[in-house]
Amino acid sequence: MKKVSVIGAGSWGTALAFVLAENGHDVLIWGRRKEQTNEINKHHSNQAYLKNCTLPESLKATSNLELAVEHAEILILAVPTKGMREIGAQLNTLLQQPKILVHVSKGIEPDSLKRITEMLAEEIRPEARKALVVLSGPSHAEEVVLRHPTTVTVASADSEAAKEIQTLFMNSYFRVYTNEDVLGVELGGALKNVIALAAGITDGLEYGDNAKAALITRGLAEITRLGVKMGASPLTFSGLAGMGDLIVTANSVHSRNWKAGNMLGKGSSLEEVTEGMGMVIEGVRTTKAAHQLAKQYEVSMPLTEALYSVLFEGHEPKEAVDWLMSRGKKKEIDEFLN
Ligand SMILES: NC(=O)C1=CN([C@@H]2O[C@H](COP(=O)(O)OP(=O)(O)OC[C@H]3O[C@@H](n4cnc5c(N)ncnc54)[C@H](O)[C@@H]3O)[C@@H](O)[C@H]2O)C=CC1
Numbered sequence: 001m002k003k004v005s006v007i008g009a010g011s012w013g014t015a016l017a018f019v020l021a022e023n024g025h026d027v028l029i030w031g032r033r034k035e036q037t038n039e040i041n042k043h044h045s046n047q048a049y050l051k052n053c054t055l056p057e058s059l060k061a062t063s064n065l066e067l068a069v070e071h072a073e074i075l076i077l078a079v080p081t082k083g084m085r086e087i088g089a090q091l092n093t094l095l096q097q098p099k100i101l102v103h104v105s106k107g108i109e110p111d112s113l114k115r116i117t118e119m120l121a122e123e124i125r126p127e128a129r130k131a132l133v134v135l136s137g138p139s140h141a142e143e144v145v146l147r148h149p150t151t152v153t154v155a156s157a158d159s160e161a162a163k164e165i166q167t168l169f170m171n172s173y174f175r176v177y178t179n180e181d182v183l184g185v186e187l188g189g190a191l192k193n194v195i196a197l198a199a200g201i202t203d204g205l206e207y208g209d210n211a212k213a214a215l216i217t218r219g220l221a222e223i224t225r226l227g228v229k230m231g232a233s234p235l236t237f238s239g240l241a242g243m244g245d246l247i248v249t250a251n252s253v254h255s256r257n258w259k260a261g262n263m264l265g266k267g268s269s270l271e272e273v274t275e276g277m278g279m280v281i282e283g284v285r286t287t288k289a290a291h292q293l294a295k296q297y298e299v300s301m302p303l304t305e306a307l308y309s310v311l312f313e314g315h316e317p318k319e320a321v322d323w324l325m326s327r328g329k330k331k332e333i334d335e336f337l338n
């Protein structure tokens with residue numbers, strides 16, 4: 001039995017706290033809002049994020065971050081990418097001794113173009129962290145709390161820490177693999193959201209299954225192209241954090257990124273979509289970051305470019321698809337590798 005705190009009481013933090021509590025660990029979940037942590041403690045539910053889910057009674061919640069940090073030997077960080085630096089800076093002041101820090105979020109910071117482990121390494125002094133670990137893969141919170149079979153991967157520069165986190169989470173419905181490629185796992189998890197948004201748009205335009213298959217396949221090609229140029233293993237992108245997560249996010253009714261794209265394809269504005277969701281849509285900011293990374297690494301990422309033009313340059317979704325389809329002739333495999 002380990003003492004674990006989950007930082008962030010949204011859908012994913014709550015679902016992972018559910019798994020860890022079911023595995024017999026002593027779990028405390030931290031959320032910003034007292035009404036929400038009271039609801040978890042008194043009613044064993046978190047209705048705003050996970051409807052109709054009864055949480056284990058052993059799972060306790062707090063809105064006091066200091067208490068959550070003191071409680072645990074392992075911290076799971078589950079706040080949106082946008083809030084990760086702020087949380088990192090607070091943890092830096094609160095952490096008295098080194099702990100394993102596992103982040104489970106999927107994004108890249110625009111402008112700095114930093115991945116989450118890089119941001120955390122900048123914000124948290126080395127003496128306060130035993131290891132930085134990322135957990136990623138095809139895993140919608142709504143299905144995890146139904147105990148439906150789910151697989152994820154964990155990666156860390158510290159392979160012993162990765163194995164410890166694998167053991168911490170593994171159970172009959174939550175299967176965890178290890179992967180040594182931290183860069184690839186973080187890029188795969190973040191960049192699939194961009195393609196899932198685009199897939200939502202083609203569904204919103206009612207372009208059907210051929211278009212969706214094209215998006216997933218060519219989307220994976222451009223993610224892999226960038227990732228390999230940045231130094232990741234190409235094999236990671238055909239694994240759980242790459243293809244696996246892209247398939248689930250581009251197809252699932254649970255995906256906020258797919259839903260956002262779907263609404264855009266049906267004619268809503270980006271403002272209407274983000275205001276209406278009530279949950280994080282990581283793909284929007286990550287599209288900005290991916291667009292900048294493509295420029296920096298001189299990698300062709302036409303789907304990212306097309307989505308960027310819709311989100312930030314006022315192009316109509318249909319116009320963006322027409323542009324994609326009318327580009328010059330390409331070789332499929334050369335394009336994939338270079
Ligand atoms: N929902 C899911 O099924 C999965 C989500 N993820 C990733 O997990 C991360 C968190 O997503 P969700 O829990 O789904 O989001 P969510 O929108 O359901 O909840 C986010 C939570 O973080 C809090 N929050 C927002 N900004 C914050 C800040 N600056 N500081 C502290 N707390 C803040 C919100 O109040 C809310 O409680 C995202 O990067 C997402 O891509 C990964 C796998 C599955």
Ligand SMILES: O=C(CO)COP(=O)(O)O
Nearest residue numbers: 137138139140255256257
């Ligand atoms: O990453 C996820 C599933 O693996 C969740 O995706 P959404 O943020 O689009 O819901």
